[in-house]
Amino acid sequence: MDEQRLIELEVRGVDEWRETVTSLLLPLAIETDDPDSFRASITTVTVSGVRIYRISATSHRSARTERLVARGGDPFYAVVHQVAGSSRVAQYDHTAELVRGDFALYDTTSPYRREFPEGTTMVMLIPQQLINLPPRAFAQIAALRIPGDQGIGAIASPLLTGLAGNLGSLLGQGGRAVVQAVVDVISACVAEQLGIAAPTRSTTHLELLMEVREYIMSHLGDAGLTPQRIAQQHFVSVRTLHSLFKEQGTTVATWIRERRLEMARRDLIDAMCTDPIRVIGERWGFVDATHFSNAFKLAYGASPRQYRQAALQAQAEARV
Structure with missing residues (x-):
């Protein structure tokens, strides 16, 4: 548009x-x-x-x-x-x-x-x-x-x-x-x-931050997505990259992990997605199934399997 x-x-x-x-x-x-x-x-x-x-x-x-x-x-x-x-x-x-x-x-x-x-x-x-x-x-x-x-x-x-x-x-x-x-x-x-802390940010580097985040979102499935690679792609130093995310109250690694977990969560609750949990984790950059399961449980309070079963059961009951 x-x-x-x-x-x-x-x-x-x-x-x-x-x-x-x-x-x-x-x-x-x-x-x-x-x-x-x-x-x-x-x-x-x-x-x-x-x-x-x-x-x-x-x-x-x-x-x-x-x-x-x-x-x-x-x-x-x-x-x-x-x-x-x-x-x-x-x-x-x-x-x-x-x-x-x-x-x-x-x-x-x-x-x-x-x-x-x-x-x-x-x-x-x-x-x-x-x-x-x-x-x-x-x-x-x-x-x-x-x-x-x-x-x-x-x-x-x-x-x-x-x-x-x-x-x-x-x-x-x-x-x-x-x-x-x-x-x-x-x-x-x-x-x-x-009931959570509200994020804050400086608008000084907002355009660069938007470009970086768009790049990360389009490469979430790449297990080799690192701060060094992201900085290189945007012609900035790793220190500048970390500063951008520090202004948001987070880190590069944390932001990537949270986005990967969120995309995996969406696949898990999608009734049309029948891929094994291991495949879903790999799709979003989690090469180790145990690490994916532990990170997911820490973020959402349930294992990927438990979360998927509860979501699909709730959807089935809603259709009755």
Whole structure:
């Protein structure tokens, strides 16, 4: 998507809306009780890799099904902010009921469902490498509701509402700084909701950090991924690389390990993934099965086998 252009569209009919959403947002299954009278409008802009949408629409339902997820796509955390009206988002066994001012997060790489009575929402698709949280937090993001009238959520809510009403302003010189600030505030809300320490960062090296994280994410399965190699690929010293991650309150090795564990966790809870646990570990850079099992249990409180069995059993019960 063009980062320098604001796109505004009016849509008539659910078929046209399905095509529009697939083109601009994500492939979704969409249903409505009255397809012919369905109406929607969408305004969108992308800044620093973060895609932002303001959507107004008549009543409908959407879903990111297992089949659509299997097609692949960039990994995002979605933030949906209720500007007007109400909506519902469900992922795994979690459901968030949103009213005006609330927002919720969910993972676009896993199936989810949304229901919209008539209203307006703002959706942000944030590249997952931009949110710096520990493994347990990633596992709890599914349909995580942040109330807009409590705690840091009460600070974030008017900020998100203002953003939704002024997307064109993000094309100016200050747009990148605004988006970075919003992502940080959202991260702080998640940290508060889950009772963990909120990450902080300096924006001085943010562009380099984003490039480094994107490189790491695309090479997670390489067991030879080391700080020396990463630094060499980005023409910086190893010391500079370590400093970048120290600003985030973490280390290069820790960040790589946590991302590998998270990707492995997703495979383990994917009912369509029948690969042996050893193969899943190797896919994400864990060459030693015992090390993978120990690291996973330390992060998530259960062995990979136990975690997989519990997740698949919960999914089976949810379908009954």
